[in-house]
Amino acid sequence: MKAAAFFPATRSLQVVTDLAEPQITTPTGVKLRMIDVGVCGTDREVTHLTIGYPPAGSEYLVIGHEGIGEVIETGPEVTGLKPGDLAIPTVRRPCTDPHCRGCRSGRSDFCSTGKFTERGIMGIHGFMTERIVDEAEFLNPVPAELRHAGVLVEPLTIAEKSLLQAEQIQKRLPWGLDPAQCNCVVLGAGPVALLGALALRIRGFAVAVYSLEREPNPMADVLRAVDARYFSSQECSIEQLAEALGSIDLVYEATGAARFAFDVLRSVSPNGIFLMAGIPPHRPAAPYEIEELMRSLVYGNRCICGSVNASKIAFERAVEDLTAIHHKWPDALRSLITGRFPMERFSEPILQPTGIKNIIEITP
Ligand SMILES: [Zn+2]
Ligand SMILES: [Zn+2]
Numbered sequence: 001m002k003a004a005a006f007f008p009a010t011r012s013l014q015v016v017t018d019l020a021e022p023q024i025t026t027p028t029g030v031k032l033r034m035i036d037v038g039v040c041g042t043d044r045e046v047t048h049l050t051i052g053y054p055p056a057g058s059e060y061l062v063i064g065h066e067g068i069g070e071v072i073e074t075g076p077e078v079t080g081l082k083p084g085d086l087a088i089p090t091v092r093r094p095c096t097d098p099h100c101r102g103c104r105s106g107r108s109d110f111c112s113t114g115k116f117t118e119r120g121i122m123g124i125h126g127f128m129t130e131r132i133v134d135e136a137e138f139l140n141p142v143p144a145e146l147r148h149a150g151v152l153v154e155p156l157t158i159a160e161k162s163l164l165q166a167e168q169i170q171k172r173l174p175w176g177l178d179p180a181q182c183n184c185v186v187l188g189a190g191p192v193a194l195l196g197a198l199a200l201r202i203r204g205f206a207v208a209v210y211s212l213e214r215e216p217n218p219m220a221d222v223l224r225a226v227d228a229r230y231f232s233s234q235e236c237s238i239e240q241l242a243e244a245l246g247s248i249d250l251v252y253e254a255t256g257a258a259r260f261a262f263d264v265l266r267s268v269s270p271n272g273i274f275l276m277a278g279i280p281p282h283r284p285a286a287p288y289e290i291e292e293l294m295r296s297l298v299y300g301n302r303c304i305c306g307s308v309n310a311s312k313i314a315f316e317r318a319v320e321d322l323t324a325i326h327h328k329w330p331d332a333l334r335s336l337i338t339g340r341f342p343m344e345r346f347s348e349p350i351l352q353p354t355g356i357k358n359i360i361e362i363t364p
Helices: 041-047 150-172 191-202 218-225 238-245 258-265 290-299 312-328 330-334 347-351
Strands: 003-007 012-016 029-038 066-074 086-089 117-119 131-135 139-142 183-187 206-211 229-232 250-253 273-276 303-306 337-342 357-361
Touching: 012 347, 029 086, 029 150, 041 347, 066 131, 066 150, 086 150, 139 150, 139 312, 150 191, 150 250, 150 273, 150 303, 150 312, 150 357, 183 191, 183 238, 183 258, 191 206, 191 218, 191 250, 191 312, 206 218, 206 238, 218 229, 218 330, 250 258, 258 273, 258 290, 312 330, 337 347
Parallel strands: 183 206, 183 250, 206 229, 250 273, 273 303, 337 357
Antiparallel strands: 003 012, 029 066, 029 131, 029 357, 066 086, 086 139
């Protein structure tokens, strides 16, 4: 069986052809024929050795964590999935520590030991291969109409988990997180940011995306099509942005640019929430006025919430939202996928990313 693999010892990306086809070994196992697998910055970081490692005893890691596949076989105790159905696997698998409350509650996205594994990233092979086997509990059914867009579900779950937390946290306000009274700013215009903007728009929030690139650019075109606004940080200061919007009640940060993020944080309105999903690179510490930051958090009831990974609940919401987006803005959704590559060329979009979202077609 063919698979797209990363060899850490030589830091090389190669298609391997000798991977054994996985077999169902439990009554609740499911075998999928992979259709599409998305490429993202995490794959690039794996090749930079910043994160990730192969399974024990393997000299390579099969990469790919944003996958959609078709069920071709199920164990005798599987319910809710049958051959022919489309399914999307979650990425993280729980740690084995009996004291980890997150993993023992079925919420490995809140794992507190850090000893979890992740398919295609940490210690387990990923989805950029012809067939995979996984437990039914880690698979999410998707409607057949999402066959060509379903690969966007996993990157959308990052925003969905953040939003679920924002909804919980803003219950502290008597009026909650009311889309009619909440101006949202998304930082960044990469796929995770744009999908976050779409998730907010489909829920009726006013959305402005604030990012580096000047207009015209394809990301701003996508946003215009869904009635979201676009502001370039090269043409509009944070103060001008705050003035243009009137208030900034929710920020979804998806750039990992720490200085930029904390500068925007100063303009968040009282009672606002700042969701951090981007991961900054390791750099020498930069000075920051922490007294002013702390004063602003306390006096303004402002809240910062970090969010990583996503649970099955976030996957279910992502499938629901992507279906609604597919119905309402089919062209905007389609225009997010800008490159399709065969497995033989999988290294190209990882090493030289272009466009918005690139995917590897496993089954064209
Ligand atoms: Zn990803
Ligand atoms: Zn855990």
